[in-house]
Amino acid sequence: xxxxxxxxxxxxxxxxxxxxxxxxxxxxxxxxxxxxxxxxxxxxxxxxxxxxxxxxxxxxxxxxxxxxxxxxxxxxxxxxxxxxxxxxxxxxxxxxxxxxxxxxxxxxxxxxxxxxxxxxxxxxxxxxxxxxxxxxxxxxxxxxxxxxxxxxxxxxxxx
Numbered sequence: 001x002x003x004x005x006x007x008x009x010x011x012x013x014x015x016x017x018x019x020x021x022x023x024x025x026x027x028x029x030x031x032x033x034x035x036x037x038x039x040x041x042x043x044x045x046x047x048x049x050x051x052x053x054x055x056x057x058x059x060x061x062x063x064x065x066x067x068x069x070x071x072x073x074x075x076x077x078x079x080x081x082x083x084x085x086x087x088x089x090x091x092x093x094x095x096x097x098x099x100x101x102x103x104x105x106x107x108x109x110x111x112x113x114x115x116x117x118x119x120x121x122x123x124x125x126x127x128x129x130x131x132x133x134x135x136x137x138x139x140x141x142x143x144x145x146x147x148x149x150x151x152x153x154x155x156x157x158x159x
Contacts, residue, residue, distance in 0.1 A: 003147070004089075011147035012085060019077040019107075019139035026135055032127040072111055076132060080106035081139040088151045099148045100140035107136025 027034040044065050051058040084103045093099070108129045112121075121129065140148075 003150075007147050008085065008089065011143050012082060014146055015081045015085075015139040015143035016077050018142040019081065019135055022135045022138035023077070026131040030127055030131045032124040033131040035124075036128055075110040076107050076135065077139065079110055080104075080136050081143055084140055085143050085148070088148060092151055094149055094151045096141060096144040096148065099144040099151075100137040103140025103143070104133040104135075104137035107139070108132040 023033075023037070027037045044062075048058040048062055048065075051061060080103045083106060084099055087093070087102075088099055111132065112129065
């Protein structure tokens with residue numbers, strides 16, 4: 001019980017922090033991901049200040065943009081590692097490869113499904129998806145290092 005109350009939440013928070021660091025590293029390495037992160041914020045700020053210069057209240061636009069950013073952050077960093085961690089705990093899956101791989105796969109597929117891509121991704125989008133897979137794999141690996149190696153609690157020896 002102590003494992004579910006202390007160790008698993010701690011491991012999830014550390015994994016999410018590692019995911020944010022991995023996202024920053026990936027944005028330095030990948031121009032597509034850097035453009036998505038940095039260019040998106042730059043465009044958002046330009047749009048908000050442009051609305052303010054025109055005398056239009058930028059509040060609703062800012063609110064909508066930050067809600068979307070929160071959902072994307074949740075879909076990339078939080079949801080994949082939590083879903084895989086709970087599944088691995090319930091089914092006693094202790095493999096680091098399974099936890100990293102599934103978290104990486106979900107980190108790429110959840111935002112893709114959320115945006116509803118109805119066409120084949122371009123080369124830059126494939127590069128971004130590859131970066132998201134690596135970010136997800138990093139979060140899954142950090143979770144596995146802290147709590148996943150003993151997923152499901154103590155192993156019971158056959159009698």
